[in-house]
Structures are given as C-alpha cells and as structure tokens.
Amino acid sequence: MPQSHAFQTHDHKSCKVHGLAHAEKLAKTQGLRLTPVRRRTLEILLQEHRALGAYDILEALSESGFGSQPPVAYRALEFLVEHGLAHRIQRLNAYTACVHPGEPHNPAFLICEACKAVAEAPSDGVQSALSAAADTLGFTIEQSTIEAVGVCPACADAPL
Amino acid sequence: MPQSHAFQTHDHKSCKVHGLAHAEKLAKTQGLRLTPVRRRTLEILLQEHRALGAYDILEALSESGFGSQPPVAYRALEFLVEHGLAHRIQRLNAYTACVHPGEPHNPAFLICEACKAVAEAPSDGVQSALSAAADTLGFTIEQSTIEAVGVCPACADAPL
DNA sequence: ATCTGTGATGTGATATTATTACAATCCTAA
DNA sequence: TTAGGATTGTAATAATATCACATCACAGAT
Numbered sequence: 159m160p161q162s163h164a165f166q167t168h169d170h171k172s173c174k175v176h177g178l179a180h181a182e183k184l185a186k187t188q189g190l191r192l193t194p195v196r197r198r199t200l201e202i203l204l205q206e207h208r209a210l211g212a213y214d215i216l217e218a219l220s221e222s223g224f225g226s227q228p229p230v231a232y233r234a235l236e237f238l239v240e241h242g243l244a245h246r247i248q249r250l251n252a253y254t255a256c257v258h259p260g261e262p263h264n265p266a267f268l269i270c271e272a273c274k275a276v277a278e279a280p281s282d283g284v285q286s287a288l289s290a291a292a293d294t295l296g297f298t299i300e301q302s303t304i305e306a307v308g309v310c311p312a313c314a315d316a317p318l
Numbered sequence: 319m320p321q322s323h324a325f326q327t328h329d330h331k332s333c334k335v336h337g338l339a340h341a342e343k344l345a346k347t348q349g350l351r352l353t354p355v356r357r358r359t360l361e362i363l364l365q366e367h368r369a370l371g372a373y374d375i376l377e378a379l380s381e382s383g384f385g386s387q388p389p390v391a392y393r394a395l396e397f398l399v400e401h402g403l404a405h406r407i408q409r410l411n412a413y414t415a416c417v418h419p420g421e422p423h424n425p426a427f428l429i430c431e432a433c434k435a436v437a438e439a440p441s442d443g444v445q446s447a448l449s450a451a452a453d454t455l456g457f458t459i460e461q462s463t464i465e466a467v468g469v470c471p472a473c474a475d476a477p478l
Numbered sequence: 479a480t481c482t483g484t485g486a487t488g489t490g491a492t493a494t495t496a497t498t499a500c501a502a503t504c505c506t507a508a
Numbered sequence: 509t510t511a512g513g514a515t516t517g518t519a520a521t522a523a524t525a526t527c528a529c530a531t532c533a534c535a536g537a538t
Contacts, residue, residue: 165455191505193515212495225517228496233516248408249463251495251524266448268457279451287443288426288466295325295439296471297428303409305463306448311456351534353486372524385488388525393487411495411524 163257164207164277165270165310173257174204180259181243190241195224199234200255203244207275209252247276249305266304272313323417324367324437325430325470333417334364340419341403350401355384359394360415363404367435369412407436409465426464432473 163173181200185192192200202218203210216231224230235253238244242263244255249269254276256263264285265278284304292299323333341360345352352360362378363370376391384390395413398404402423404415409429414436416423424445425438444464452459 165457191515193504195516227518229498230517232496248465266451268452268455268459270457271460277455277457279448279455279457281448281451283447284444284451284464287447288439288441288464291426291439291441291444292428292466292468295428295437296474297325297430297437297439297466298468298474299428299466300431300468302466303463304444304448305408306452306457306459306461308452308458308460314456314458351486353533355487387489389527390488392525 164275165268165312173207173255174201177204177243177255177257177259184241184243184259188241195219195230196234196237198222198224199231200238200243203238203253203255207254207257207277209247209250209254209269209274209276211250211252215253245278247305248303249307264302266306268310269305269307270310270313271307272309272316275310275312277310324435325428325472333367333415334361337364337403337415337417337419344401344403344419348401355379355390356394356397358382358384359391360398360403363398363413363415367414367417367437369407369410369414369429369434369436371410371412375413405438407465408463409467424462426466428470429465429467430470430473431467432469432476435470435472437470 177200178197181192181197184190198219199215202215212228212231212235215235216226216228219230219234220226235244235246238255239246239253242256243259244253245265245267246253247267247269254267257278264281266281266284268277268279270276281304285302288302288304289299337360338357341352341357344350358379359375362375372388372391372395375395376386376388379390379394380386395404395406399406399413402416403419404413405425405427406413407427407429414427417438424441426441426444428437428439430436441464445462448462448464449459
C-alpha cells in the first residue's frame with residue numbers, strides 16, 4: 159500500500175530522490191524554472207512526511223543563504239503548489255511535499271495528531287461522492303479540500 | 319431541497335428565528351449559558367449565509383457594546399462551534415452559522431466563489447468514502463474537513 | 479443572605495500567518 | 509545586445525490568533 163507511506167517506516171531516501179527527480183523532469187518537459195530557492199524549498203519539504211509552516215521553511219531557507227523575508231518562502235511554496243509538487247494543508251496552515259507528483263491529483267489528507275505525519279489517501283470515492291452531493295444542489299465544484307485528523311496505525315499501536 | 323437553502327432566495331427570517339430558537343433550547347436542555355455576547359455573535363452569523371472572519375464579528379460585537387479585543391470574538395465563536403451552533407470554514411479562516419443545528423453533523427461545505435455564500439451539503443456518502451479510504455490505511459479518523467469551492471446555481475445562471 | 483469557587487468577560491500585549499510595494503537582478507527571445 | 513518579463517530581495521504592514529491576568533457574574537453550599 160504505497161499510499162500509506164508516511165505512516166510506515168520506509169526507504170525515505172527514495173522519496174526525496176523521487177520527488178526531486180520528478181521536479182527536474184517537470185522543469186525540462188514543461189519549461190518550468192526550478193530555481194535554487196524553489197529546489198531547496200522542495201528539498202526541505204521532502205525531509206519528512208510532515209507539514210511545515212511557511213515560517214519554518216523561511217528559517218531553513220534563510221539558513222541556506224536565501225532571503226529572510228516572508229515572500230521568499232511564500233513565493234517558492236506557491237510555485238510548488240501550483241505545479242503539483244507540494245500541497246497546502248488548510249487545517250494546519252502548512253505545506254507538505256507531494257508524494258505522487260505527476261499522477262492525477264487532489265488527494266485526501268490524513269493527519270496524525272500524535273506524530274504529525276501527513277499522508278495522502280486515494281480520494282476517488284470521496285471526490286465522486288462529493289461531486290454527487292454538489293450536483294444535487296446544482297453546485298459546480300472547482301476545487302475541494304478533504305482533510306482528516308486522527309491517529310495513524312503506527313501511533314495507534316505504540317504504547318502510550 | 320432544504321440543504322441548498324443558502325443558494326436560493328428563501329424566507330431568511332425563519333433561518334434566524336430557527337437558529338436562535340435552537341440555541342435557546344439547547345441552553346435550557348443542556349444547561350449551556352447563552353450569554354449576551356454569545357447570543358449576539360450567533361445573531362450576527364445568522365444575518366447571511368456567508369462566512370464571516372473573527373474580526374468582522376469583533377467589529378460588530380464592539381459596535382453592539384461588547385468588548386473590542388480579539389478574545390471577545392474568538393471565545394464566543396469557540397463556544398458556538400463547540401456546541402454545534404456554528405461552523406469554522408477552514409479555507410476561509412471564517413465562521414458561519416449552522417443551518418441545521420441539532421441534527422447529526424460534520425457536513426460538507428460548498429463555497430460559492432462568486433457570491434461567497436456557504437451551504438451545507440449532506441455528507442454521508444462523502445464521510446463513508448473517506449472512512450473507507452482511511453480504513454485501508456489503518457488510520458482512525460477523529461474529525462474531518464470537507465470543503466469545496468465552486469459556483470452555486472444562482473451565480474451560474476446569472477448573466478456576467 | 480452571604481460566602482465561595484468556577485466560569486465568563488474585558489483589556490493589553492504579543493504571537494503567528496500572509497500580503498503589498500518596490501527596487502535590483504537574472505533570463506530569454508528578438 | 510537589448511527590451512521585456514519573470515525572479516529575487518527587502519521593508520513595511522495586514523490579517524488572523526493566542527496568552528496572561530484582572531474583574532465580574534452566577535450557582536450552589538453554608
């Protein structure tokens with residue numbers, strides 16, 4: 159079950175490598191500019207399967223020699239989100255690297271309140287149920303947010 | 319279709335009356351304290367089917383003779399949300415009165431980007447799909463956020 | 479009726495998250 | 509090589525949210 163990645167011990171190095179590789183490819187094929195700040199921002203997000211606030215990112219960027227004012231972080235994050243390389247978690251006002259960039263998107267997010275890990279869950283069923291509900295009201299969905307807070311399997315098993 | 323209320327012209331007065339009546343009843347039956355600030359906050363939210371920011375509420379409260387510092391609004395809103403009389407819309411960092419207080423809850427929200435109306439949609443199918451997805455990952459959901467941005471029927475029909 | 483403890487309110491200060499405005503620089507394409 | 513747009517940097521500020529603490533209101537015990 160590749161989707162639960164975030165909740166299991168796994169070869170995390172491959173997450174990072176894959177994330178960056180996809181970004182590079184996207185830059186090549188779509189003519190995007192994966193500049194140093196943007197690349198570094200993605201790297202920072204790829205360290206862990208947690209969501210980081212813009213100011214956490216900013217601090218890390220600043221330590222890496224980039225600018226230290228909020229727009230530096232917000233702009234890089236906006237770029238990554240726009241191109242499907244990262245996601246914004248509304249409930250946390252925070253950002254997380256996308257774990258399946260390229261694949262069709264708009265996942266559901268599962269947020270563990272114990273370990274703070276954020277996983278992407280397949281959301282096809284959820285999306286279609288939501289569309290159906292909206293349809294009956296004549297509402298046209300443009301973009302949806304599906305986020306759940308709870309306990310991940312690892313934390314549920316762990317002793318208190 | 320009572321659920322699409324927010325997107326249609328309707329007897330809005332009855333929304334307000336019903337909302338307040340339910341709050342009063344809840345106070346009586348559950349021993350809650352529907353104090354003046356809290357009551358007024360609910361009234362303010364019940365004016366329209368839109369989400370209002372905490373500072374919008376605060377301004378209105380202040381004009382009604384209540385305190386003018388943020389905690390005044392945040393505390394009243396927290397109370398209302400806690401007791402199912404209002405909802406927080408994560409995407410908007412804003413609050414809206416609940417339109418079916420008392421009934422089982424955790425609705426999906428449909429947010430019209432044109433007129434800003436917020437409607438509650440039945441979310442049974444969505445919730446169960448989400449639970450199913452979480453189950454397969456061993457994740458236990460405690461609380462979920464389901465919000466969609468799009469265009470409501472009234473705005474879709476309206477000439478540009 | 480008064481005391482007493484808990485919950486509610488008010489205020490000031492501050493923390494956190496996000497945006498605006500504008501100058502300097504870098505790339506690309508003609 | 510040069511004009512134009514995109515990118516980055518910085519300062520300032522806006523918008524959202526919380527903390528700490530004094531005071532006040534009220535229900536239940538005396």
